[in-house]
Amino acid sequence: MREDIQPYVEDDIDMQARYQKEEAYLRAKKKVEKIVGFYWHLASYVVINIFIMIIIYTKSGQPFWSIAVWSTPLFWGIGLVFHFLGVFGADFLFGKNWEERKIEKYMNQERDNKRWE
Secondary structure, eight states: OOSSOOOOOOOHHHHHHHHHHHHHHHHHHHHHHHHHHHHHHHHHHHHHHHHHHHHHHHHHOOOTTSHHHHHHHHHHHHHHHHHHHHHHOTTSSSOTTHHHHHHHHHHHHHHHHHHTO
């Protein structure tokens, strides 16, 4: 074993920054994989359910708007909604910044309305 080879030692601050950057990257990568998984689920939902609905409608003799034709898309759609909420979160429509944006919008409207009084 050679004694003149020293281990590579970085600054603690640089190591901490690199660790935080790598952690952020791994979280972002995991989030993107979840989003891609949801879009594949959505695509398979659309394609397969169109196929299933056509087969059930043509083979069963049921009217198109019957529960027999729409049951699979309905129940699978419920599962798809839960997958959506799991990926994008329940705050998708009313996210963290939504309230601040609405308050600012109404304050701007109030300001613009008072300008003419």
